[in-house]
Amino acid sequence: MNQQQIQPILKALDAIQPFTQTPDAALYVHQILHQIREFETTVPDDPLLEVLSGFYVALAYENLWADYDAGQFAAVQRILKKFADRPALKPMDIEKAIMEMEAAGFNTTPIPIFTEASDE
């Protein structure tokens, strides 16, 4: 995938920024989530999908999308632009992209795994 191909997502990330933390953001998150799901069908082996999958979870789980601010969406836009244009994404690139997304405040593993304590 290159910047051209992920343009719909980049465009939505631009458009969402004035509306973050309001119900109006739903329109753009809807576009992003649907686009990511479409990529899974059209370019299923693209390594950038590992990054986009983390982004999907960070948005969709318990509607966390409603909590992020404009700066955070701008940050993920920069991250996706940077990595989308790399000719061949290697596993290290994917890890870097995900950790940069985490540093921008997107928790790509928000699902709690709760077990009974063994020695409490």
Next chain:
Amino acid sequence: MNNKAHQEAQKSIKHFLDTSVLRPVLLGTHAYRQYFERQFNDERQYVSNYVLMEFRRSYLCNIIKFYFMLDMPSIKTVGDAFKGWSHKFKSSELKAVEQFVGDITDTFTLGRTIPKDKATALREIGRYVKRLDMKSRYAFKNIGRNETDCQRAKIPFTSRKEVHMTEMFQQFLEKFNDTDNCRSRCVIASFFLERYKEQVEVFLEYADALPNPSKAENKGFVKIASQLRNAQHEEDFSCRLCEAIGDAVIALEAPRDMRLEHTDHSFDHLCPLLNQSHYKHPSEPAILKRSQD
């Protein structure tokens, strides 16, 4: 000490995380993660290779095992995998996997009875596990020690090459489960029988003198002491034993200039005996109750 001085003192603490704290920092409920963010409001969080290995063993391995069950040709849907899993496996760690996979299917709006959604569920579970492992390696500083030369701690989880997830998990789990090979190459026996022999004797004497060994706060430590008492020769040590006495490994290996962060009672006994600074955090249910009150 006034508030500012206390905050300054807190900033200078280096936090060495036991698995019981690493788990909620990465996988806890929102309220519990926020609690630890407030506690460790800085960059100074450390882990060891052994703690990372325990995290993989206790959480990631169980999810990967479910992944392989779901990937069986005999399993048509996520729902079938749930039924089989919960029918056969009752422990709390394995039930936690069910809850986690359920959340994955909900997040991706996958049908648990729809065969075509099985592949998506597999893919997203696999990706999630890879991200968890990556975060465990990147989010904390590693103290760099592996005093037991634990071989399971050295098995790479991710591949530098573009290998399919299933193959990557298979390679990892096969090596991780090859405990005979791992045990033959680690030095857990000499760690306890030679290097830390005196400290182990102190543990045993203390355990013998505990007035209420069956009290909840004492049971974990007493069990560790009992296991150590019975392990007198090289051949007595195994990966299974190491799992049972893991808190002792972590306490002995912990840097003495750091504070060991935990939620387990056993460290309340182990750490003072080693002059190891430590702090016992409230449990997740306690923090959840506080946040609801």
